[in-house]
Amino acid sequence: MIRDFTINEFYFILQGGIATLLLSLIAFIGGGLGGLTIALARTCGIRAFRFASAAYIDFFQGTPLLMQLFVVYFGIAFLGFPLNPWVAVAIGLTLNASAFLGEIWRGGIEAVPRGQSEAASALGLGYIHRVRNVVLPQALRLSLAPTVGFMVQLIKGTSLAAIIGFTELSRSGQIISNATYRPLLVFGIVGAIYFVICWPLSLLSGKLERKFSTAR
Amino acid sequence: MLMSASHKEEETIMRFETGKTRSRRALLAAGLLAMTCAFSGLASSDAQAQTIEAIKAKGKLVVGVQADQIPWGFIDEKGQNAGLDPDVARLIGKELGVEVEFVRVTVPNRIATLLTAKVDVLLAVMGMYPDRAKVVQFTRPYSVSDIVVLGKKGDSIKEIADLKAFRVGVSRASAQDIAISKQAPQGTSIQRFDDDSAVVQALVANQVDAIGGQISYMANINKIAGEGKYERKILINRQYNGFSVRPGQKEFTDWLNAFIERNLANGQLNAINKKWLDGDLPEFPTELAGIPFTVQ
Numbered sequence: 001m002i003r004d005f006t007i008n009e010f011y012f013i014l015q016g017g018i019a020t021l022l023l024s025l026i027a028f029i030g031g032g033l034g035g036l037t038i039a040l041a042r043t044c045g046i047r048a049f050r051f052a053s054a055a056y057i058d059f060f061q062g063t064p065l066l067m068q069l070f071v072v073y074f075g076i077a078f079l080g081f082p083l084n085p086w087v088a089v090a091i092g093l094t095l096n097a098s099a100f101l102g103e104i105w106r107g108g109i110e111a112v113p114r115g116q117s118e119a120a121s122a123l124g125l126g127y128i129h130r131v132r133n134v135v136l137p138q139a140l141r142l143s144l145a146p147t148v149g150f151m152v153q154l155i156k157g158t159s160l161a162a163i164i165g166f167t168e169l170s171r172s173g174q175i176i177s178n179a180t181y182r183p184l185l186v187f188g189i190v191g192a193i194y195f196v197i198c199w200p201l202s203l204l205s206g207k208l209e210r211k212f213s214t215a216r
Numbered sequence: 217m218l219m220s221a222s223h224k225e226e227e228t229i230m231r232f233e234t235g236k237t238r239s240r241r242a243l244l245a246a247g248l249l250a251m252t253c254a255f256s257g258l259a260s261s262d263a264q265a266q267t268i269e270a271i272k273a274k275g276k277l278v279v280g281v282q283a284d285q286i287p288w289g290f291i292d293e294k295g296q297n298a299g300l301d302p303d304v305a306r307l308i309g310k311e312l313g314v315e316v317e318f319v320r321v322t323v324p325n326r327i328a329t330l331l332t333a334k335v336d337v338l339l340a341v342m343g344m345y346p347d348r349a350k351v352v353q354f355t356r357p358y359s360v361s362d363i364v365v366l367g368k369k370g371d372s373i374k375e376i377a378d379l380k381a382f383r384v385g386v387s388r389a390s391a392q393d394i395a396i397s398k399q400a401p402q403g404t405s406i407q408r409f410d411d412d413s414a415v416v417q418a419l420v421a422n423q424v425d426a427i428g429g430q431i432s433y434m435a436n437i438n439k440i441a442g443e444g445k446y447e448r449k450i451l452i453n454r455q456y457n458g459f460s461v462r463p464g465q466k467e468f469t470d471w472l473n474a475f476i477e478r479n480l481a482n483g484q485l486n487a488i489n490k491k492w493l494d495g496d497l498p499e500f501p502t503e504l505a506g507i508p509f510t511v512q
Binding site for chain 1: 283284285286290291292293294295319320321322324325328329331332333334411412413414416435436439440
């Protein structure tokens with residue numbers, strides 16, 4: 001019944017890798033936009049915004065991503081709004097990544113000395129200018145390493161999308177492992193593909209860090 | 217009720233999660249299933265009736281099958297769904313005159329997938345247990361998963377008490393682990409491994425003398441170790457599997473029951489069983505306590 005590991009099986013795993021890449025891309029874009037919003041809300045002067053964003057972060061950091069995906073996909077369908085799995089996964093990953101990136105970037109923003117934004121204010125710069133041209137560039141530098149660290153986590157976290165039926169990299173590895181009984185080989189390949197996806201990110205991060213530090 | 221349901225679910229999840237049995241994940245999955253149970257009242261109340269006519273008009277039957285359970289439901293070298301369950305599903309499609317569309321489900325998400333109407337029917341090696349029958353509508357059984365002890369040819373294992381003289385391997389917290397731990401005599405050396413393929417490897421590598429597992433392991437062992445070295449020793453537990461549909465689907469359930477009865481009588485279901493499990497179907501019980509086969 002079990003079969004040999006051939007190029008077909010490798011190809012099947014590779015297709016899972018493509019799904020993982022797409023899921024990660026969705027999470028980065030959604031999480032980046034959402035995270036920026038959360039980070040700004042968390043550090044702004046309006047108390048209600050600060051409170052709401054803190055509650056949001058606590059909730060999404062405090063519950064497992066697996067459960068969040070499950071609730072978005074199946075829970076909303078129970079209420080009578082069936083969601084396409086891609087839409088569901090986009091919502092779930094965005095909500096989750098926004099909380100983590102929001103908190104990372106809040107730390108970065110708060111680490112920029114207060115005098116910087118006070119000086120910008122004194123020079124007559126409005127909120128948008130102040131944030132975009134003074135605070136965020138410095139905050140980005142400070143939070144680069146944890147951001148990349150989280151992104152790498154997130155790539156691996158997309159394997160949880162298997163709960164709502166995605167055949168991504170880990171899941172396709174599982175399917176092939178159980179079809180060939182070659183777990184070492186299969187998960188070795190799966191691991192290598194994850195590495196190939198994640199490593200360039202770490203490289204890029206190192207490069208950017210060097211670039212930023214010379215600019216200082 | 218939720219507590220006992222999740223406990224039962226967890227056992228079964230562990231049994232079938234052959235890839236990597238991670239207890240933490242299984243626990244979480246059990247929690248999700250408990251939630252599914254909580255939601256299910258809501259789902260069944262607004263579910264639309266699936267008449268045979270409606271399915272024919274739609275032109276396709278959406279079937280939930282597993283993708284990593286050789287030989288029950290898996291992905292073949294062409295990337296297609298294959299195995300016992302997909303074959304039975306295709307037979308249903310043929311009789312209804314509709315196309316069959318497969319949705320790959322996993323043990324943790326299959327009930328939710330059914331209850332949210334993402335599939336019409338599940339053929340996902342789902343064991344018939346009273347806790348599950350409170351949430352889904354089972355049909356009569358169409359296949360069995362036998363939990364057996366497999367051992368070396370020549371070793372004398374005739375009943376479970378004989379295991380005392382041997383080293384026995386099982387996958388951790390699976391149904392076979394629970395059954396053997398409970399039934400084997402005190403002092404039996406039971407070794408627990410993470411998943412099915414590790415258990416089989418341990419047997420072939422002579423780290424254990426016998427293993428508890430599903431009857432379908434036999435084909436895998438023969439492939440790895442060569443034919444005729446190992447054999448089935450004793451039956452420990454028999455699980456009946458049924459199709460499952462959303463509660464209250466009377467017409468559809470009746471049709472599926474008639475389908476099973478017809479194809480048991482004409483031998484088609486047995487032929488499929490023989491093809492994948494290398495054995496004949498047993499006599500099926502006409503009723504199982506706490507599990508109605510028809511809509512009440």
